[in-house]
Amino acid sequence: MSTAPVRLWLVDAARRIEAALGPSRVERLALPPPVAHPGKEGEFCAVQLDDGSVGLSFTLLDGTLRALHARPSPAGRSASELVAGYAAGDAAARALGLATINALTRRLYDRAGFEPDGSVGSFGSLALAHGDRLGMVGHFTPLIREALALGIPVVVLELKAELVREEPGLAVTLDPGRLAGCNKIVSTSTLLLNDTFEQVASYWRHADAVAIVGPSAGCPPDALFAAGVSAVGAAWVSDAESFLARVDAGEKWGGAAHKVTVTPQRYPGFDRLLGAAR
Template identity: 40%
Template sequence: MALNDDYLRIGTQVARQLGGPAVSGLYLPSPVADETYRDEFGFVFLDDGSVGPFYVSLGELLRRLWRRHPCPADFRGDAASLLQGFAGSETVQRALAVGAYNALSASLYRRAGFEPPERDRTAGLGDTAPGDLIGMVGYFSPLLERLTARDCRVLVLEKSPQRITPHPAVSATTDPRDLGACRQVL
């Protein structure tokens, strides 16, 4: 069974247990002429106030989302229907499925009374030491800044290496095998 099948199965069960929450809208960031250097997220909103983020800075994804949903705030539907995007190969549907899954997770946490623990800006980085080579799958500027502030070297696996802001401690690769040299991969 593929990971997407698991997400679809689990998400569908959660949606059913939560009573089939309705989607009350979407948020899509406005596209710009050159999306090369942006890292943006869209959001799926549920009628109970839960919000699910999904990444939109993948090639033409944001423009395709806008073509399909020109009035995203007016979108209405049910979360279980959006989850069906996990069963397909179309990027727009899969992105919205991730957002629906995340919104359902937030709804479940809210109903269970779960409060996430407070985290500081070094959360998850406590075992890194100056000089460590840390791998990063995809360029995410805030995390890269935290790692370089800790004097770590960073190797970023990135399909579009030109997106990465030049830094003496940062290098890029398009070959996943290169991450094998890293002490830790994020």
């Protein structure tokens, strides 16, 4: 595995998918409405390729959603154009690029006949037990409650100073170094968009289990596994037409998508998938 930053590895992986399976074009971009307080499902855009594959990306960083609404539709553009924006573009271009990489990944999975495990939750993969110390990158409220009920102390890494606090069993901090004292860690997939993956990953190298979760994490996980991640949780679109309509409306996705988990034990590897898909 290359030591290149994860972002560059993913751009190269997208290039290799197109080299193996042929070039793709963007068929459609679905954007949730630009409302002030969207529900969880209203936080993600979706790119659909001309073969029907769909990929998602988070849109609430740095005015991304507003910027995407202000831009012309990318429909008809080559997938490789959008992927290039993930490597070197602004926040909106990075979101489009990651969604496109995720759509290309779904294309690869389908062609290779690979479907991730939908029966094991990515939180469950952490197997929380007495004596653990749980670190979080992002706020996972149900998991905080579960950990505190088990007597497990929780450290939450935040970007907003106004959310910093210390209370019995729970620390909300701006200091990523405090993750180093945690043996189990769960993170949002926002790390893949805001240039913090390598920095944060340096603090979990001695952890027993690390889960990255979120619809933005539908990319090939090889580079994540190489950096110490033990489970990747993402979204699997099962009814593209219904799903894209729901994204456009900012509605819950319902049965149009479900959660899946990829682990090193069940993942064939990127090179093997490419070989099976040709």
